[in-house]
Each structure stands twice: as C-alpha cells, then as structure tokens.
Amino acid sequence: MMSREQILHAVKMNQPEELALPNLDSFFENQTQGDIAEFTSVLQGIGALVLQVRNHQEMINTLKAQFKIGEVRVVSPLESLREIAEPFIGDDPHQLANAELVILPSHFAVAENGACWLSDALCSERVLPFITQHLVLTVNKEDIVPTMHEAYARIGKADYGFGTFIAGPSKTADIAQSLVLGAHGPRSLIVFII
Amino acid sequence: MKVADHAQRADIFNQDEKRVDWHDETLWWIRQKRDKIAHQIPQWEELREAASSIKAHTLSNLHNYLIEFEKHAEQNGIKIHWAADAKEHNQIVHQLLQKNNINQLVKSKSMLTEECHLNEYLQEQGIDVIDSDLGERIVQLAKEPPSHIVLPCIHKTKEEIGELFHEHLGTPKGNSDPQLLTEAARIHLRDTFLTRKAALTGVNFAIAETGEIVICTNEGNADMGAHLADIHIASMGIEKIIPKREHLAVFLRLLARSATGQPITTYSSHFSKPRAGTEIHIILVDNGRTRQLGREDFRSSLKCIRCGACMNTCPVYRRSGGHSYHNAVAGPIGSILAPNLDMKDFADLPFASTLCGSCTNVCPVKIDIHEQLYKWRQVLVKEGHVDPKKAIAMQVMAKTLASPTLYHLAGKAARITLKYAPFVVNNKFNAWYLQREMPEVPKSSFGEWYQQNRKDS
Known part of the structure; x- marks a missing residue:
C-alpha cells in the first residue's frame, strides 16, 4: 500500500495544469450504415473470406462443402446450426482443444478495418474464437458501421466481462517479415454477411 | 566497466553489410505500408492531433x-x-x-x-x-x-x-x-x-x-x-x-x-x-514514469503507444539495429525514455540520431521526439555525462567559431594540411574518413575570395 500512496503523490506533484479533452464529434461519418463493399474488400485484404448468404441454411450448405462436417468437432452456441454443430456445455475451456470449427454470431462489424465485435453475451466461453483451428463469424448486413467511432458509440456503456474485435485469421510475420496465416489462433476466418 | 555505447554496438551490426541492407530496406518497406494506409484516411492528421490531446489531458x-x-x-x-x-x-x-x-x-x-x-x-x-x-x-x-x-x-x-x-x-x-x-x-x-x-x-x-x-x-x-x-x-x-x-x-x-x-x-x-x-x-x-512526468521538456514522451513507427522510419535505427540501443525500447522513442531511467548508462542514446525529424512526423501521438533528443543532449552535457573528448572538442569549436581571427586561422591551417599533408587527417585513426573522401580543397576561403572579387568589380 506504501507504493500506491507514493506513486499517487508523485503523480499529483508532477502532473501539469489540467488541459482540455478534445471533442470527437467531427470524426463521425454522416451515415450510420457502413459500406458492405468496403468491409468485404478490407477484410479479404487481411486474409479472411467474406460471403453473403440469405439465411443460416445457405451458410450451412456452404460450410458442408468447405469442411468435413461429421468427421471433425464443430462447436456453436447458435440453435439454428444444430444440424452441423454442437453447443459447448463443459466448464473447462481446455476441453475445447480439439475444436476444428467454431461458428459464432457477432454484434456488428466495422467497414474501415474489417473487424467484427463480439462480447461474452454471444460467446460464453472466451477462448472459443481463439482455440479453434478455423473460425466462422456471422454479421447481419444492417449491422455494419463505417468506422471505430460509430463502433464505440454502438458499444456505449455495455456491461461485459470480455469483448473483442476480430479482424481476420491469426497471423504473424515475425520470421523474415513473411506473412503466415495461422499463428496461435485460427488458421482461417470466414465471415458470413446475412 | 563501461558498457559499449551505441556507436560501438552499431559497428558490430554493420560488419554484416548484407544484413544491414535487408534490415534497412525491410523497415523502410513497413514505413511505406504505414504511409499508404494512413493516406487512405482523410482525417489522419486530425486523428493524430486528437490522440495527442487525449494523452496530454490524461x-x-x-x-x-x-x-x-x-x-x-x-x-x-x-x-x-x-x-x-x-x-x-x-x-x-x-x-x-x-x-x-x-x-x-x-x-x-x-x-x-x-x-x-x-x-x-x-x-x-x-x-x-x-x-x-x-x-x-x-x-x-x-x-x-x-x-x-x-x-x-x-x-x-x-x-x-x-x-x-x-x-x-x-x-x-x-x-x-x-x-x-x-x-x-x-x-x-x-x-x-x-x-x-x-x-x-x-x-x-x-x-x-x-x-x-x-x-x-x-x-x-x-x-x-x-x-x-x-x-x-x-x-x-x-x-x-x-x-x-x-x-x-x-x-x-x-x-x-x-x-x-x-x-x-x-x-x-x-x-x-x-x-x-x-x-x-x-x-x-x-x-521512473512520475519523474519523467515532472520533466516539462520530456513529459510528452509518456504519450507513447509503442507502435514502433519512429524506429521504422529512423535512418540511424534502420542501419544500426535495435541492439545497439542497449535498452528495452530502442530507436528514437527509446532514446528519450532511457536517459530518464539512468542518465549515465544511456547518455549515448540521444546522440544516436541525425535529428532529421522523421520520427516526429510519423508519431501517431505527435511526440516531438527529435526536439527532445536535442534537449536531452544539452541536459547530458550539463550534467557531465558526455565523453570529455567530445566536450573539449565542442568547447574548442565554440571558441573558434566565436572569434573571427581564430576562425580564419583554423580555416587556413585546414586547407594547407589537406593540400600538403592529407595523411595527417586521412588515416585509419580518424573515423570520419572510414567511409568518406573529402572534396578537393579550395585555393582560398569564401571570405578571401569575396574580398578579392569585390575589390576587382
């Protein structure tokens, strides 16, 4: 506790006169809807696949063609996907180690950087979108915002334990600046715009 | 024992010329990627200003x-x-x-x-x-x-x-x-x-x-x-x-x-x-952060969000490598953070810069990095943390530049030496000549030339 008082005292003694906080209003776009074409091209540019479908059934059909559904473990909390995915009902996240495909909804997505926002309201086990070999996210086409300013306005004062923006599959370029997809998280990301 | 300074460590890095070239070009390529994506955002400069102000306020x-x-x-x-x-x-x-x-x-x-x-x-x-x-x-x-x-x-x-x-x-x-x-x-x-x-x-x-x-x-x-x-x-x-x-x-x-x-x-x-x-x-x-907060000239270094843009753009960092800075954070920003941790150990770092200002221009929170490097140099000399040879050389130079007589004399001496006995300065003991040649020596100084030609006209 000594250090707390010591640090706070030193901060108080050394911080300058209070300066004003800037206003961020000018950064907001005039429209609240983000551009689907922009979202798609940015997200494809960072290594994800973006597909537009009419409904969950169409998505299921696409996934059946892409993955060996039935042979690998597919996990999703979405009731509409029970035909191909099981929910995770365990209490130890380590039990997800062999998940091949995880399918999660997202609250909204951001056109300028291709990021999808999801909090633990949609994904009760935090490690789900990271531990899986391949990740699928869904977003409703009316839930794409232009920039991060609209994104945080949309999140507002939401009370979550954990939330994350996900933009693309996990990646690294640490070895000689050669881009490799699939660092520690998913090797691939598909985002379905519904 | 004194630790090797930035220049000595940079010499080691520079022994492998191919590696230095790759390092230099790769980091510059990342700098260019940064430029390309930054220019796609019309309000980029306003964003930097806002980020800087939010941090200053905080x-x-x-x-x-x-x-x-x-x-x-x-x-x-x-x-x-x-x-x-x-x-x-x-x-x-x-x-x-x-x-x-x-x-x-x-x-x-x-x-x-x-x-x-x-x-x-x-x-x-x-x-x-x-x-x-x-x-x-x-x-x-x-x-x-x-x-x-x-x-x-x-x-x-x-x-x-x-x-x-x-x-x-x-x-x-x-x-x-x-x-x-x-x-x-x-x-x-x-x-x-x-x-x-x-x-x-x-x-x-x-x-x-x-x-x-x-x-x-x-x-x-x-x-x-x-x-x-x-x-x-x-x-x-x-x-x-x-x-x-x-x-x-x-x-x-x-x-x-x-x-x-x-x-x-x-x-x-x-x-x-x-x-x-x-x-x-x-x-x-x-x-040490509260100490830096109290240093008015260096306070804004605490705005740093650790993006590394100042390193990628720095001509000295790109050609000397991160290890030559012997600090957890290398490059221009590291060189203004490190002396706050230990002035004596890191006295060399603010000098590992050309003060070209490229770091300041790319910094997303608009830290005046090159100006702080310059200010640190002054603090370090005053506090006696700079190589005495450098300090004496600087004093001699200051005296010479302040006196017209000494200045003209020194200029003449240099021209004569370079003309008749270049080996006195151009030898392996003078680091200046390691990768350079001097231009041909002029017959007279500009001052002498001007005196001569003005009389003639």
Whole structure:
C-alpha cells in the first residue's frame, strides 16, 4: 500500500495544469450504415473470406462443402446450426482443444478495418474464437458501421466481462517479415454477411 | 566497466553489410505500408492531433484517472497492485505465482517486463517462463533481448531462425521456410498454452471510465494464454490510462496503421471482469514514469503507444539495429525514455540520431521526439555525462567559431594540411574518413575570395 500512496503523490506533484479533452464529434461519418463493399474488400485484404448468404441454411450448405462436417468437432452456441454443430456445455475451456470449427454470431462489424465485435453475451466461453483451428463469424448486413467511432458509440456503456474485435485469421510475420496465416489462433476466418 | 555505447554496438551490426541492407530496406518497406494506409484516411492528421490531446489531458489529470481506474477495476472483480519500481513489480509477480504454487508462466508481449528484466528475475527464483509471441520466443531461444518493440527478431535472418528451431524444436536441419517454422512454433506453444496455469500479458490501453484493459495482438497469443489460465497477470505502466471507452476509437484507428500498415490488429481484446473461478491481477508500475512526468521538456514522451513507427522510419535505427540501443525500447522513442531511467548508462542514446525529424512526423501521438533528443543532449552535457573528448572538442569549436581571427586561422591551417599533408587527417585513426573522401580543397576561403572579387568589380 506504501507504493500506491507514493506513486499517487508523485503523480499529483508532477502532473501539469489540467488541459482540455478534445471533442470527437467531427470524426463521425454522416451515415450510420457502413459500406458492405468496403468491409468485404478490407477484410479479404487481411486474409479472411467474406460471403453473403440469405439465411443460416445457405451458410450451412456452404460450410458442408468447405469442411468435413461429421468427421471433425464443430462447436456453436447458435440453435439454428444444430444440424452441423454442437453447443459447448463443459466448464473447462481446455476441453475445447480439439475444436476444428467454431461458428459464432457477432454484434456488428466495422467497414474501415474489417473487424467484427463480439462480447461474452454471444460467446460464453472466451477462448472459443481463439482455440479453434478455423473460425466462422456471422454479421447481419444492417449491422455494419463505417468506422471505430460509430463502433464505440454502438458499444456505449455495455456491461461485459470480455469483448473483442476480430479482424481476420491469426497471423504473424515475425520470421523474415513473411506473412503466415495461422499463428496461435485460427488458421482461417470466414465471415458470413446475412 | 563501461558498457559499449551505441556507436560501438552499431559497428558490430554493420560488419554484416548484407544484413544491414535487408534490415534497412525491410523497415523502410513497413514505413511505406504505414504511409499508404494512413493516406487512405482523410482525417489522419486530425486523428493524430486528437490522440495527442487525449494523452496530454490524461497526463494532466493522471492522479484522478488512476484512482478512477482502480475503483472501477476493483468493482469488476480485478485485483490492483502498485509497484514503485522494477524490483517491486517483479516481486509482486513472483508472490502471486508462489501463493498459487505455480512455477510455470506463459507470457505475451510486454515491453514493461523487458524494462523490469522480469524473465531473468523469475528464472533466478526457479520459475519457468515461456514467451509466446513468435518473435519473442525466437529471441528467447537465442538468449537475446528483442531488438524492436513490434518486430522482436527483425535482426535475425530466416536461416538463423531455422537453425535455432532445428536445435530447440526439432525442425529439419537447413529448412528455413517461414510457413514450416511458424507451424512448428504453433504446435510447441499450443501445448504451452494448454498446460500453463498462469498467464502474463502487457496492456495497450486501460480505461478509467470502465476499469477494463485492452490488449492488441495479431497472433492471438495473449488471448490463448489468458483465457486458458487460472490467473491472468497484466503489467502496465501508469501512463497507459485513457479516460473513456470512446477514446479507444482514436487509438485503435492509429495504432496498427502506424505500426505495420494494417487497418487494425487481428485481435483487440477488452478484459473487464475475470472468468468465473479465475483471477485477473493488474500491476500499475511507476519505475521512473512520475519523474519523467515532472520533466516539462520530456513529459510528452509518456504519450507513447509503442507502435514502433519512429524506429521504422529512423535512418540511424534502420542501419544500426535495435541492439545497439542497449535498452528495452530502442530507436528514437527509446532514446528519450532511457536517459530518464539512468542518465549515465544511456547518455549515448540521444546522440544516436541525425535529428532529421522523421520520427516526429510519423508519431501517431505527435511526440516531438527529435526536439527532445536535442534537449536531452544539452541536459547530458550539463550534467557531465558526455565523453570529455567530445566536450573539449565542442568547447574548442565554440571558441573558434566565436572569434573571427581564430576562425580564419583554423580555416587556413585546414586547407594547407589537406593540400600538403592529407595523411595527417586521412588515416585509419580518424573515423570520419572510414567511409568518406573529402572534396578537393579550395585555393582560398569564401571570405578571401569575396574580398578579392569585390575589390576587382
């Protein structure tokens, strides 16, 4: 506790006169809807696949063609996907180690950087979108915002334990600046715009 | 014994010319990627201005924001610790591990723990530490510190990494394919993530309004570690605070674009409350930051969001390598942070710059880096931390330039020497001539020429 008082005292003694906080209003776009074409091209540019479908059934059909559904473990909390995915009902996240495909909804997505926002309201086990070999996210086409300013306005004062923006599959370029997809998280990301 | 200074270390790096060229060109390529993506945002300059102002405001009210952050984090069930210096930080980490009978730790990137030399400390206490960022794991295997805050092993060739992985992870000898090496590290570290009970991460932003912390990675390693562990320890400098959640919009738009030219990092994870049955501990570290806050000329260095843009653009960093800065944070920003930690040990760093100002121009929070480098030089000379030879040379030069008689005499002497006895100065003892030739010596000085020609006209 000594250090707390010591640090706070030193901060108080050394911080300058209070300066004003800037206003961020000018950064907001005039429209609240983000551009689907922009979202798609940015997200494809960072290594994800973006597909537009009419409904969950169409998505299921696409996934059946892409993955060996039935042979690998597919996990999703979405009731509409029970035909191909099981929910995770365990209490130890380590039990997800062999998940091949995880399918999660997202609250909204951001056109300028291709990021999808999801909090633990949609994904009760935090490690789900990271531990899986391949990740699928869904977003409703009316839930794409232009920039991060609209994104945080949309999140507002939401009370979550954990939330994350996900933009693309996990990646690294640490070895000689050669881009490799699939660092520690998913090797691939598909985002379905519904 | 005095540690080797920046110039001596840069000499070592420069022995391998091919490596220097690759290093130089690769970092410049990243700088160009940054330019390209920054120019796509019409309000880029306004964003930099806003980021700079938010940080300036935060620093001016840091006392209250720290208390606000602590209050909200604790309400969320997070435990807050305060560490006055590196030693106390390391002890807190060790005690947390001891209390839970844990002797293995998985870490994601944290430059603060490099600054505190946490790995060495924990190893002495018998704790096994594994760095999970691929670049950091590589330098850890090589028993080296990171050379760049965003690209920790940018100084290594893929052949060297292939050799390291062959030795430590059993990859085929002679194979240096980045895809294959990354896959080997993925498998090796996945096992680590699945078996560690404690994870330590850094912090990119801490929000006073909500008590949450934000951690950005591309690899997903911070999340893999934290979400699988029973205890998540997050280490942060007290300057990482920002007032409100909405301010993240500004910083997340700037951070990855400035760092690597990406629109955003793959993961920007917001930790607000611990998972059921687990703990989150946040360590707020001072370690000289309050001292820097009190230095008016250098205060704004605390705005830094650790993007590394100033390194990628710096002509000296690109050609001397991160290790020549002998500090956890290298490059221009490291050179204004380090003297605050120890003026004597890091007196060389503010001189490792051409003061060209490129760093200042790319900084996303508009720190006047090159001006602070210049100011540090003056402080260091005044405090007597500069090589006496340099100080004497400067005094001689100041005297000569202040006296017209001495100045003309010196000019004449130089012309005569260069004309009739160039070997006196052009020899291997004079570093100036190592990679240079002097231009042909003029017959007279400009002053003499002007006198002559004005009379004639």
